[in-house]
Amino acid sequence: MTTNEKPKRKHIACGDVVAGCAFTASAESDQDLIEKVAAHAAQDHGVKEVTPELAAKVKAAIRTA
Numbered sequence: 017m018t019t020n021e022k023p024k025r026k027h028i029a030c031g032d033v034v035a036g037c038a039f040t041a042s043a044e045s046d047q048d049l050i051e052k053v054a055a056h057a058a059q060d061h062g063v064k065e066v067t068p069e070l071a072a073k074v075k076a077a078i079r080t081a
């Protein structure tokens with residue numbers, strides 16, 4: 017296994033989408049990140065479904081380090 021490449025990690029702060037929330041997550045792809053946020057949103061915000069509108073907000077809040 018060669019791991020010379022450093023994949024860029026993506027980060028999100030839920031507080032950028034939901035005011036006052038301190039949850040943050042990071043992942044290697046938008047898809048993984050959205051899944052993490054969706055799981056958090058379901059648990060802590062009672063969001064049962066990631067609507068296209070919510071997914072767009074989440075994508076807009078993603079930062080690449």
Ligand SMILES: [Zn+2]
Nearest residue numbers: 030034037039
């Ligand atoms: Zn949150």
